[in-house]
Amino acid sequence: MITKPKGCYDIYGEEGRYFQKISEVVTMLAEVYHYEFIRTPIFESSELFHRGIGESTDVVKKEMYDFTDKGNREMTLRPEGTAGVVRAYIENKLYGEPTQPIKFYYNGTMYRYERPQSGRDRELTQFGLEILGTDDPIADAEIISFGFQVYQVLGLKNVKVRINSLGDKDSRMVYRQKLVEYFKPHIHEFCEDCKERFLENPLRILDCKVDAQNPILKDAPKTLDSLNEESQTHFQNVCDYLDILGIPYEIDPTIVRGLDYYNHTVFEYECEIAGKKLAIGGGGRYNGLVELLGGPSTPCVGFASGIGRVSLAMKEEGIPVEPDQIDAYLLYVNEEEKKYAVYLSQELRLAGFKVETEYLGRSLKSQFKQAERLGASFLIILNSEELDRNEIKVKNTHTKKEEMISLDTLIYYLDEQLPSFHDEECDCCNHEEE
16 A cells, blocks of 8 residues: 655645634735735755755755756755745846835745654645835734734634844854854764854754753853844834734743844744643744845845644644534435436535535435535425425424425525524534624
8 A cells, every 4th residue: 555655644624624724814814914925836946945044954954855857957845935935036026016015925835854743744834924125123023913813813822922133144243253152162062963053053053952951052142142233123123013013922032943044033933732832833034035045135024834733733722623514415316306406506506505415326314314424504305396396395404494495595595594503503612603
């Protein structure tokens, strides 16, 4: 038997409904926040990610799916979304558009070769936002607010925003030198990867998973102590705007993020479940990435969140998704009734109703059981003699009431009856009425 690759999953059933729910909320909020949808290729030139994400990062060194195509080109399955969006921004000359800044959202699969574990897969689905073309701190606050609102609408209760600043280029250079001086006497106590990071980018040592509990890290210099006046002002303004928006946050100087393109604001969303902390998203500002990839100097900010992790958090908190139920099930016995079921199913579906009918030629008794399994709100029972009279029998599965109605009024009947039916169901399930 052929099986799925390690770290990949078939998403369907309840898990599929969680994914759909999260995606629907993201799309709804993206529209009201006025973000335009963007889809970038699943694979791109390896150079894009090597240059954009950073050669010293674990993503580039250990986790990328690199391959050579038939044209002998070095390609990579995208490990994250930002680099591709920036490439599209540059290639399509969107920096020349009159409606600046450019605001994008995306929702798609990413690929990272890492050890699969709960909430961390080799194929993952992320949604994310990017604002390209402004260095105003209000953009940082808006991005942070958007992610927080997504989690709130989904019903997550214990979400915390942790925020820090890496400062501008000058501030980072000052901070880098402080880290070099601090770690140099102790670097022999760290893992082999950190010894390489010390030479390439000592900031990455702070993000090491192997040495996370090393006591030396606790007393390492903090980024906030190296900020120049401009960087301090930017960070303070971001915090002020978050206060205005009513977004709870905690300043955490240990937040550095795992990708090299970040500067100024960096942040993470953390959800506490059963005493354990689960990171469900994060992002920050990346003012130098567009220029690094060949475009004009362009300040940007964005964030991404793994749908699988958000789904896990929702399930751990006991947040349900609506069951997969249908509005009506059409039952029939003979061939004439079957043909009419085919026609009527189409008419009802085009009118916006969620409808099913019989596909396996089962007995009428078995069809009733199938309708029950599918959670049909109404049974539409086709009978040749009644159809000849332009009539049809409809049964409300909630009240058990049966009615004979005119075929001409069926759509109006269902349209009138279904809202009240679903409202009663929602009361039983302790859901809020719309």
